[in-house]
Amino acid sequence: KNAVISIEAEPYSLEITPSKCALLIIDMQRDFLEPGGFGEMLGNDVSQLRQSIEPNQKLLVAWREAGLQVLHTREGHRPDLADLPPAKKVRGHGAKTIGDTGPMGRILIRGEEGHDIIPELYPLPGEPVIDKPGKGAFFATDLHAILQNLGITQLIVTGVTTEVCVNTTVREANDRGYECLVPEDCVASYFPVFQEMGLKMIKAQGGIFGWVSHSSKIISALG
Numbered sequence: 001k002n003a004v005i006s007i008e009a010e011p012y013s014l015e016i017t018p019s020k021c022a023l024l025i026i027d028m029q030r031d032f033l034e035p036g037g038f039g040e041m042l043g044n045d046v047s048q049l050r051q052s053i054e055p056n057q058k059l060l061v062a063w064r065e066a067g068l069q070v071l072h073t074r075e076g077h078r079p080d081l082a083d084l085p086p087a088k089k090v091r092g093h094g095a096k097t098i099g100d101t102g103p104m105g106r107i108l109i110r111g112e113e114g115h116d117i118i119p120e121l122y123p124l125p126g127e128p129v130i131d132k133p134g135k136g137a138f139f140a141t142d143l144h145a146i147l148q149n150l151g152i153t154q155l156i157v158t159g160v161t162t163e164v165c166v167n168t169t170v171r172e173a174n175d176r177g178y179e180c181l182v183p184e185d186c187v188a189s190y191f192p193v194f195q196e197m198g199l200k201m202i203k204a205q206g207g208i209f210g211w212v213s214h215s216s217k218i219i220s221a222l223g
């Protein structure tokens with residue numbers, strides 16, 4: 001776990017120390033990914049996101065088998081909505097917004113069915129689950145403290161959506177000194193053009209805030 005391994009990536013290979021590297025899975029929640037959830041209710045094509053489930057499962061199994069650290073996040077709010085900025089509540093002028101009753105319980109509210117992680121990637125006991133009110137996983141959460149306490153300096157970031165919560169989190173992590181690698185098959189967007197550009201932005205300019213790779217390269221590097 002302390003031996004450095006090299007993962008083929010763009011713009012160049014990343015050396016990771018597995019014991020210092022965590023798999024951070026962003027917002028693989030039922031309301032974003034499942035047919036009949038909030039995401040689909042907004043008119044989004046959930047099949048775009050569902051393509052990332054199997055690659056995430058394979059990576060998660062390999063990461064767990066190697067005995068490495070896994071963390072999960074969920075986007076959502078307190079049932080009393082006290083942490084929901086009014087500007088976020090009204091955004092989009094939708095008929096239904098955060099806190100209203102949706103197809104899988106109250107939309108993006110902690111404790112509701114739709115807010116929970118999909119069964120395919122369900123956290124094991126002992127894997128921290130970070131409940132975040134924003135798009136970035138560091139804003140108003142204890143993620144940074146947890147990672148520091150675990151001695152983590154590198155992150156494999158996966159999940160949804162590429163251009164929103166994944167991108168925001170990778171930018172936040174990069175500014176806090178973490179090296180971030182994003183496997184392209186384990187992140188997804190409702191919009192193919194955003195998927196492509198969201199990944200390009202990360203690795204442009206010599207890896208301006210991270211590296212882009214593929215789950216197969218990570219799994220083969222783990223041996």
Ligand code: C5J
Pocket residue numbers: 026027032075160161162164165166
């Ligand atoms: C995430 C969103 N998780 N797109 N949320 O990306 O609002």
